[in-house]
Amino acid sequence: MSNSSLVRYTKISPNKTSPRNHAIDTITIHCMAGNLTVETCGNVFAPTSRQASSNYGIGSDGRIAMYVEEKDRSWCTSNRANDMRAVTIEVANDGGANTGWHVSDKALASLLNLVEDICKRNGIKKLVWSESKNDRVNHLNGCNMTVHRDYAAKACPGDYLYKLHGWIAQEVNKRLGAGSDSPAVTPTPTTGAFKVRVSITDLNIRAGAGTDTARKGVIKPGVYTIVEVKSGKGSKTGWGKLKSGAGWISLDYAKKV
Numbered sequence: 001m002s003n004s005s006l007v008r009y010t011k012i013s014p015n016k017t018s019p020r021n022h023a024i025d026t027i028t029i030h031c032m033a034g035n036l037t038v039e040t041c042g043n044v045f046a047p048t049s050r051q052a053s054s055n056y057g058i059g060s061d062g063r064i065a066m067y068v069e070e071k072d073r074s075w076c077t078s079n080r081a082n083d084m085r086a087v088t089i090e091v092a093n094d095g096g097a098n099t100g101w102h103v104s105d106k107a108l109a110s111l112l113n114l115v116e117d118i119c120k121r122n123g124i125k126k127l128v129w130s131e132s133k134n135d136r137v138n139h140l141n142g143c144n145m146t147v148h149r150d151y152a153a154k155a156c157p158g159d160y161l162y163k164l165h166g167w168i169a170q171e172v173n174k175r176l177g178a179g180s181d182s183p184a185v186t187p188t189p190t191t192g193a194f195k196v197r198v199s200i201t202d203l204n205i206r207a208g209a210g211t212d213t214a215r216k217g218v219i220k221p222g223v224y225t226i227v228e229v230k231s232g233k234g235s236k237t238g239w240g241k242l243k244s245g246a247g248w249i250s251l252d253y254a255k256k257v
């Protein structure tokens with residue numbers, strides 16, 4: 001079990017159960033109910049008398065901290081079984097109770113990055129949120145997001161974050177490639193080079209197999225030799241590597257000749 005490489009500050013809390021007894025399959029997002037920096041939150045979780053901790057914390061400046069390693073159970077959600085299987089994340093609030101414990105856009109952006117990273121490293125293929133507490137606490141219908149208010153008489157994670165849970169799941173799932181209507185197409189493996197005809201005038205050349213790699217220019221219409229095919233973002237047919245070494249083009253716009 002690894003920890004997130006997005007962490008910028010670490011202060012391990014003694015308040016934990018080591019190791020956790022369940023694989024990580026749940027995300028529990030909390031609010032700090034205050035605008036704590038990641039350092040201050042670390043200090044709050046430092047004394048054993050506090051009897052509380054979280055795996056991660058996020059400040060309003062967007063910085064991510066770790067207080068309990070993922071291999072260990074944090075003492076965060078007032079529920080042993082939940083915290084044995086969940087990664088818990090405390091998020092700082094730049095607004096008070098009257099704002100539903102608002103969080104900054106920077107903190108929210110970091111939260112998406114962190115949750116995406118946790119899912120990827122722990123094999124969580126899709127985040128599932130439910131408005132039903134029964135679904136959440138019993139992990140029904142694939143539900144794998146829980147909240148502190150499910151287990152204790154608390155406002156946590158605050159109405160602001162609570163209402164964003166469905167959106168958080170949706171945004172993270174886009175990044176995980178889950179929940180999309182069009183499943184990724186695996187290109188047919190090709191042996192050896194082949195020629196394609198490009199007839200459009202504005203086809204981008206990319207540094208790698210995907211629209212998420214750098215654009216290196218535009219290819220002129222003509223016949224080109226492709227030496228390798230890979231699947232990648234932004235192309236249904238796959239990406240073809242140009243023999244010239246100029247880069248990769250989407251084969252959606254190139255016909256085999």
Ligand SMILES: [Zn+2]
Nearest residue numbers: 030031148156
């Ligand atoms: Zn909480």
